[in-house]
Amino acid sequence: MRYQELSHWLSDLDEPLTPRPGLPGDTDADVAIVGAGYTGLWTAYYLARADPTLRVVVLEREIAGYGASGRNGGWCSALFPTSLPALARRHGPDRALAMQRAMHATVHEVGRVAATEGIDCDWRAGGTVVLARTGAQLDRARAEVAQAHAHGLTDDDLVLLDAAEATARCAADGVRGGTYTPHCATVQPAKLVRGLARAVERRGVRVFERTPVTALRPGAAVTPAGVVRAPVVVRATEGFTPGLPGHRRAVAPVYSLMVATAPLPAETWARIGLADRETFADHRHLIVYGQRTADGRLAFGGRGAPYHYGSRVRPGFDREPRVFAALRRTLGELFPALGPDVPVTHAWGGPLGVARDWAASVGLDRRTGLAWAGGYVGDGVGTSNLAGRTLADLIRGEASDLTALPWVGHRSPRWEPEPLRWLAMNAGLKIMSSADATENRTHRPARRATLFNRFLGH
Numbered sequence: 001m002r003y004q005e006l007s008h009w010l011s012d013l014d015e016p017l018t019p020r021p022g023l024p025g026d027t028d029a030d031v032a033i034v035g036a037g038y039t040g041l042w043t044a045y046y047l048a049r050a051d052p053t054l055r056v057v058v059l060e061r062e063i064a065g066y067g068a069s070g071r072n073g074g075w076c077s078a079l080f081p082t083s084l085p086a087l088a089r090r091h092g093p094d095r096a097l098a099m100q101r102a103m104h105a106t107v108h109e110v111g112r113v114a115a116t117e118g119i120d121c122d123w124r125a126g127g128t129v130v131l132a133r134t135g136a137q138l139d140r141a142r143a144e145v146a147q148a149h150a151h152g153l154t155d156d157d158l159v160l161l162d163a164a165e166a167t168a169r170c171a172a173d174g175v176r177g178g179t180y181t182p183h184c185a186t187v188q189p190a191k192l193v194r195g196l197a198r199a200v201e202r203r204g205v206r207v208f209e210r211t212p213v214t215a216l217r218p219g220a221a222v223t224p225a226g227v228v229r230a231p232v233v234v235r236a237t238e239g240f241t242p243g244l245p246g247h248r249r250a251v252a253p254v255y256s257l258m259v260a261t262a263p264l265p266a267e268t269w270a271r272i273g274l275a276d277r278e279t280f281a282d283h284r285h286l287i288v289y290g291q292r293t294a295d296g297r298l299a300f301g302g303r304g305a306p307y308h309y310g311s312r313v314r315p316g317f318d319r320e321p322r323v324f325a326a327l328r329r330t331l332g333e334l335f336p337a338l339g340p341d342v343p344v345t346h347a348w349g350g351p352l353g354v355a356r357d358w359a360a361s362v363g364l365d366r367r368t369g370l371a372w373a374g375g376y377v378g379d380g381v382g383t384s385n386l387a388g389r390t391l392a393d394l395i396r397g398e399a400s401d402l403t404a405l406p407w408v409g410h411r412s413p414r415w416e417p418e419p420l421r422w423l424a425m426n427a428g429l430k431i432m433s434s435a436d437a438t439e440n441r442t443h444r445p446a447r448r449a450t451l452f453n454r455f456l457g458h
């Protein structure tokens with residue numbers, strides 16, 4: 001497999017992506033981690049940093065960064081899949097706010113570690129601007145700010161922008177206002193994950209690539225090359241989790257797809273803005289997201305690819321010409337400065353993980369030694385760092401502010417068996433995209449999308 005073809009970010013690296021050696025045979029360890037994306041590697045990093053004597057082994061089916069961590073939109077954000085009001089309803093306002101503040105701090109923790117470990121990942125903490133381009137989107141922007149402020153955040157965390165302020169940051173077409181948060185940095189995601197793999201190896205962690213784990217058991221991760229025996233086994237496989245025996249209904253893989261333009265000329269950037277390399281989106285239902293890359297491209301993605309029956313994950317699902325065409329069209333609508341033929345040079349995608357209750361979680365079952373983290377939906381770049389720090393505390397038996405956060409130990413229900421899962425996921429996608437089309441036409445909120453969000457508990 002040519003790993004470079006998996007994303008613009010992986011193709012942009014000046015390293016050959018030669019796989020590390022696989023597991024040589026049966027091995028003993030203190031902690032076995034399955035998956036070398038951000039979750040697995042951050043967990044390994046904080047374990048090794050806290051206790052250099054721990055024997056930590058990471059097992060990866062392909063190469064570090066093969067999954068979503070090498071392909072994502074590069075928003076290192078403080079977004080958390082469960083909204084602040086939903087967290088407050090379930091866990092009380094103080095614990096909800098503590099969760100959100102921990103996410104804010106996480107954005108800067110990622111930047112700090114990247115700097116100390118010499119991981120040059122084009123880090124830039126320019127915040128996020130989310131545009132409102134219809135009346136319905138503007139209503140949602142207002143409601144989001146009011147709700148955030150009612151739960152203890154301030155204008156320093158999330159502020160409403162008028163049309164001129166929003167346009168000054170991101171001069172898309174038809175901007176009526178928006179929101180801005182400083183709590184986001186943009187990164188080159190593959191540089192981050194590949195740099196992290198090298199950083200953990202420098203600290204004595206052993207990373208074995210091309211080593212598929214075929215079963216997770218208390219005390220063991222089983223591979224065709226041998227068994228890693230360890231009292232703690234961490235599942236860090238996110239969108240690929242349904243491929244593990246016994247975990248088929250733990251998370252549903254949902255595909256997000258992206259395109260990137262060629263580097264744009266300075267005069268185009270002068271018209272578009274994003275001078276601080278703010279990440280950007282708008283308040284539509286079916287999420288889109290973008291960033292101005294360090295080398296002056298627009299990298300832009302969105303949901304909308306179908307969910308595949310039986311939670312299947314296949315390399316062929318990464319490419320969906322219909323979605324790529326829609327992304328290109330949307331980019332052109334947002335930024336007429338790109339001209340009629342948006343200069344797209346790369347298109348790719350990958351699976352992210354969604355829990356049945358849309359709640360990310362992290363935990364360790366002390367009885368079995370099995371640990372997990374994930375269900376981040378599309379917000380795993382920052383959240384996986386918080387997960388890694390938290391797992392390191394849990395595994396080392398340290399009670400801390402992190403282990404007291406409300407997502408720790410949360411058990412999401414399993415997804416429904418098929419065909420219900422397939423019907424619900426694809427109906428949801430249809431509802432969201434048709435709601436956006438209605439709102440573009442009428443400028444009024446589409447009620448079916450609000451009802452669907454309520455059904456999800458958002």
Ligand SMILES: Cc1cc2nc3c(=O)[nH]c(=O)nc-3n(C[C@H](O)[C@H](O)[C@H](O)COP(=O)(O)OP(=O)(O)OC[C@H]3O[C@@H](n4cnc5c(N)ncnc54)[C@H](O)[C@@H]3O)c2cc1C
Pocket residue numbers: 034035036037038039040059060061062063064065066067068069070071072073074075076077211212213214236237238239240241243244255256257258289301348349350351352353373374376377378379380381382383384
């Ligand atoms: C196109 C796209 C855009 C996104 N944009 C953003 C964004 O801008 N901001 C954001 O916060 N989040 C974003 N996300 C989500 C984010 O990338 C993920 O939440 C995050 O990378 C998850 O990291 P992870 O380590 O848990 O999983 P992954 O990076 O998916 O890693 C899992 C690893 O486990 C390995 N594995 C799986 N099964 C096995 C097995 N049986 N044996 C051994 N190894 C195995 C896989 O090969 C893979 O390397 C995006 C996702 C996608 C797909």
